[in-house]
Amino acid sequence: MVLETLNPMHYNITSLVAxxxxxxxxxxxxxxxxxxxxxxxxxxxxxxxxxxxxxxGPLISHGRFLWMGVGNACNYYNKTxxxxxxxxxxxxxxxxxxx
Numbered sequence: 598m599v600l601e602t603l604n605p606m607h608y609n610i611t612s613l614v615a616x617x618x619x620x621x622x623x624x625x626x627x628x629x630x631x632x633x634x635x636x637x638x639x640x641x642x643x644x645x646x647x648x649x650x651x652x653x654g655p656l657i658s659h660g661r662f663l664w665m666g667v668g669n670a671c672n673y674y675n676k677t678x679x680x681x682x683x684x685x686x687x688x689x690x691x692x693x694x695x696x
Contacts, residue, residue: 636651644681644682644683644692645678645679645681645682645683646674646678646682646683646684647674647678647684654685655685655688658684658685658686659685659686659687659688661673662684662686670684671693671695674693675693675695680694680695680696681693681694
């Protein structure tokens, strides 16, 4: 009798979940998608440079400056994007101007 009550197959788990659960999750998923779109939205800039892309762009830009050094990273961005470039260093938007 004790083993019967401890057996997890004895209980029907699906009967414990309310039928309204899937109906309640739809608005939550829609709200999460809406918040994700707002968070991901960026205004387009006329200044060339790596994209923001949910915060990954600044991480890559900062990592490149740490890995390559300031001089080599500036040369890389100038060759890639031109004389006036927008990058992120330590989370701050930074402009590289060179010729």
